[in-house]
Amino acid sequence: MDNITYFATYTLMEPQGSKSYRHIYFICFFFIYSLILFMNSCLCVVIVLERALHQPMYIFLCNLCLNGMYGSTGFYPKFLHDLILDSYVIPSYMCAFQSFVIYSSIKCEYSTLAAMAYDRHVAICQPLDYHSKMNTYSCVVLLFICWTVPFISTLIALLLSNRLVLCKNHIDKLYCDNWSMVKLSCESTVTNNIYGLISISFNFCIFAVIIVSYVKLAIACKASLECRRKFWQTCVPHVISLVNFSVAMLFDTMYNRYGSSDFPDDLRNFLALEIIIVPPLLNPLIYGLNLKEVRNRVLKSCINILKKS
DSSP, X not given: OTTOOOOSEEEEOOOTTHHHHHHHHHHHHHHHHHHHHHHHHHHHHXXXXXXXXXXXXXXXXXXXXXXXXXXXHTTHHHHHHHHHHTOXXXXXXXXXXXXXXXXXXXXXXXXXXXXXXXXXXXXXXXXXXXXXXXXXXXXXXXXXXHHHHHHHHHHHHHHHHHTSOXXXXXXXXXXXXXXXXXXXXXXXXXXXXXXXXXXXXXHHHHHHHHHHHHHXXXXXXXXXXXXXXXXXXXXXXXXXXXXHHHHHHHHHXXXXXXXXXXXXXXXXXXXXHHHHHHHXXXXXXXXXXXXXXXXXXXXXXXXXXXXXX
8 A cells, every 4th residue: 555646637548649640630629629519509599599499309409409518518628728738637626527527418418318208208199298298397307307417426426436545647548537537546446336337227227218218109100190200300310319329328338347458549539539529419410400390490590690691
């Protein structure tokens, strides 16, 4: 125990070829971040300003976009800053904060997708009860749960990892995450492992419930052409988001716990960043282009702006 040190900073993984290509990396990631902010904020503004879109499905979509911007801001500004300075060091308190933002955003995305699945289930399977079950109060409660549960669960994970004494300070990743911090510990992490397994099991249960819900919806929609049209228009984008997000989260979780150092760095970094890059870009695209009401309102807003200019 004599070699134990309390580290004030952590070092992060240096992107491959960063010495030669860091300016190219900076331009690419700055463009991606700007695109995420632009597309998600545009969709949020349209939903907020258009009274016709003040419905549960679009409110949850707005929450999904807000969460995408929140999670992206946890990664891109720090990474762009590192690329400019060519220095991949982060204070311990900022590392904890970055881990909290990114992983609370990931959990919030999952919770929001679950809320959207419930909304579609009620809308298609119980249309007569829809307005009574999905009223303003229900939406507020669901949104409250979508944010508070991820915040509390992520905070507990950070508190459990913060109590550990660390022997190393290098995180083999482009950003901080709780499990990478736990792996730096030189003492028992049994409590962290148990809590992590509980969180994984909970997320898996949510995934299973959502999939079962959509399977029931697909079966229920077989008899009606109008019902099938509504399913394809409103539910398929949810399924695409859910599958993409779940695959990325599964890899991130499995690699953090059981990953080998022999795994190619490029593929590992791509899959680790996919959960930060793809969902915030994919969500406004598939919902904005696929949902007729949103698409029409976005086009109308763009035309109005062009006319004024």
